[in-house]
Amino acid sequence: MKCxxxxxxxxxxxxxxxxxxxxxxVDLCEECAKSKGMEDPAVSMADLLLGxxxxxxxxxxxxxxxxxxxxxxxTQADFKKAGRFGxxxxxxAFAEGLETLLKSMHKGVRHKGKAPALGGEDxxxxxxxxxxxxxxxxxxxxxxxxxxxxxxxxxxxxKPLEAHP
Amino acid sequence: MNLDEFLIxxxxxxxxxxxxxxxxxxxxxxxxxxxxxxxxxxxxxxxDRLKSYETIRPAVEAMPEMVGGFSEAIDSxxxxxxxVLVERHLISREQAAKNAGSGLVLNKDESLCVMINEEDHLRxxxxxxxxxxxxxxxxxxxxxxxxxxxxNYAFDSKYxxxxxxxxxxxxxxxxxxxxxxxxxxxxxxxxQIVQAVNKLGxxxxxxxxxxxxxxxxxxxxxxxxTLGEPEVEIVERLNxxxxxxxxxxxxxxxxxxxxKPKKVLDHIGRAYGILANAHSITSKETLxxxxxxxxxxxxxxxxxxxxxxxxxxxxxxxxxHVQKNFSDKLDADGRxxxxxxxxxxxxxxxxxxxxxxxxxxxGENKA
Numbered sequence: 001m002k003c004x005x006x007x008x009x010x011x012x013x014x015x016x017x018x019x020x021x022x023x024x025x026v027d028l029c030e031e032c033a034k035s036k037g038m039e040d041p042a043v044s045m046a047d048l049l050l051g052x053x054x055x056x057x058x059x060x061x062x063x064x065x066x067x068x069x070x071x072x073x074x075t076q077a078d079f080k081k082a083g084r085f086g087x088x089x090x091x092x093a094f095a096e097g098l099e100t101l102l103k104s105m106h107k108g109v110r111h112k113g114k115a116p117a118l119g120g121e122d123x124x125x126x127x128x129x130x131x132x133x134x135x136x137x138x139x140x141x142x143x144x145x146x147x148x149x150x151x152x153x154x155x156x157x158x159k160p161l162e163a164h165p
Numbered sequence: 166m167n168l169d170e171f172l173i174x175x176x177x178x179x180x181x182x183x184x185x186x187x188x189x190x191x192x193x194x195x196x197x198x199x200x201x202x203x204x205x206x207x208x209x210x211x212x213d214r215l216k217s218y219e220t221i222r223p224a225v226e227a228m229p230e231m232v233g234g235f236s237e238a239i240d241s242x243x244x245x246x247x248x249v250l251v252e253r254h255l256i257s258r259e260q261a262a263k264n265a266g267s268g269l270v271l272n273k274d275e276s277l278c279v280m281i282n283e284e285d286h287l288r289x290x291x292x293x294x295x296x297x298x299x300x301x302x303x304x305x306x307x308x309x310x311x312x313x314x315x316x317n318y319a320f321d322s323k324y325x326x327x328x329x330x331x332x333x334x335x336x337x338x339x340x341x342x343x344x345x346x347x348x349x350x351x352x353x354x355x356x357q358i359v360q361a362v363n364k365l366g367x368x369x370x371x372x373x374x375x376x377x378x379x380x381x382x383x384x385x386x387x388x389x390x391t392l393g394e395p396e397v398e399i400v401e402r403l404n405x406x407x408x409x410x411x412x413x414x415x416x417x418x419x420x421x422x423x424x425k426p427k428k429v430l431d432h433i434g435r436a437y438g439i440l441a442n443a444h445s446i447t448s449k450e451t452l453x454x455x456x457x458x459x460x461x462x463x464x465x466x467x468x469x470x471x472x473x474x475x476x477x478x479x480x481x482x483x484x485x486h487v488q489k490n491f492s493d494k495l496d497a498d499g500r501x502x503x504x505x506x507x508x509x510x511x512x513x514x515x516x517x518x519x520x521x522x523x524x525x526x527x528g529e530n531k532a
Contacts, residue, residue: 072204082208084331085205085208085327085329085330087204087319088200088201088203091324091327101331102334105392106391106392107392109392109393110323110392111324111392112335112394112395113338113394114336
């Protein structure tokens with residue numbers, strides 16, 4: 001099959017888009033696909049199928065040119081290019097406009113469903129709070145309560161704080 | 166560890182049973198998880214990727230479900246082994262293309278497979294033969310709950326599990342069923358079904374996932390939305406939709422046999438004829454013809470053949486599997502020859518598709 005743009009080279013990238021009941025097929029050679037920004041099939045399929053990552057939407061997800069994730073250094077330009085974030089903290093750094101983007105791809109903008117047993121809160125805070133309760137329990141001579149808290153603390157401490165401290 | 170020695174043989178794999186196995190080839194539930202504060206694999210520098218791999222790998226290996234499992238860094242596997250894993254649908258093509266700092270951990274019966282540092286730090290999946298989406302969800306939910314005790318997941322009370330791509334945000338779940346739908350294709354109803362399924366917010370993909378053709382009339386149906394809906398509801402909806410598709414496929418087969426039996430018999434007869442007699446055949450043609458042969462088995466036209474025989478051929482005729490069983494390095498033409506030799510040999514004892522089994526509409530003169 002020949003590329004439907006240059007009509008010369010062999011088509012290597014095949015995209016099928018179904019929108020409003022209409023099926024469209026595009027067959028491109030590697031060069032034309034690249035020039036159209038479709039070299040990454042995962043991104044382009046997501047773009048086409050979900051209608052996300054249209055320039056306006058991606059832009060609105062990160063409105064200011066200078067926004068940069070303080071943790072991993074990812075910029076809005078990087079997001080525009082990759083359609084993916086750099087690290088979990090990027091969701092905070094690029095919070096502005098994120099909901100518009102999420103609305104276009106999901107059923108809602110708030111998570112419903114499973115949560116880690118620890119609630120995913122920062123472990124350090126959890127440890128500090130537990131330690132405080134433990135101190136209070138010991139001061140009040142409530143040793144049964146203290147023993148339970150001690151066990152909880154132990155279990156928590158066995159968990160690595162972060163893969164990259 | 167040697168992958169060949171570890172993997173369950175294609176024969177045994179094909180024999181696994183599950184509900185609606187003739188139409189639902191497999192059920193899969195995948196969860197995406199990440200480590201808090203660490204760069205996602207696509208953005209991380211090599212050193213960071215190696216570091217997170219070294220953190221995650223032992224945690225996954227130590228899970229009770231992984232006893233006697235297989236764990237390997239992706240760069241320690243040969244290209245051929247990686248392709249075999251892709252053909253078995255155990256790892257993604259994306260994962261196979263990764264370099265140092267990525268890997269997989271697979272359990273003994275190949276029902277759980279964890280990809281480390283694919284697009285996310287963790288992509289864990291539970292696989293089951295036939296329609297067993299709920300069972301797969303239960304298995305992966307349990308595995309995930311065990312693993313969260315050892316790793317500090319990136320989780321946000323508002324956005325849920327944080328993922329590299331916002332399309333997976335929230336539950337990080339992808340529930341999918343691999344369906345064999347030759348009836349709907351022959352009846353030319355497949356586009357309608359695909360559109361209806363799309364309207365429900367579900368995706369239909371080809372045999373090897375994202376961006377691939379529906380070779381062999383095999384389609385993967387999966388959820389797209391991951392945020393704003395609990396996992397159980399997503400699983401339940403997929404389950405209902407798949408049950409509906411099964412019904413449509415069965416109806417399409419029945420209607421075809423009543424109204425256009427010659428068309429169906431012609432497809433099946435030609436498929437058998439070529440598969441059993443070709444001296445060079447591509448994997449694409451093989452898949453497409455095996456699909457009709459499989460349909461023939463389902464319709465009772467090959468009374469002596471079990472569906473597992475055809476399902477095994479689906480596995481062993483794929484390129485890397487053909488190469489695996491042949492000592493010399495083969496080029497594409499060579500593989501096509503070796504594949505045809507294998508097919509002729511396997512189908513030697515299989516009689517050509519017989520007359521319609523009693524009870525089905527003869528309809529000879531209607532066609």
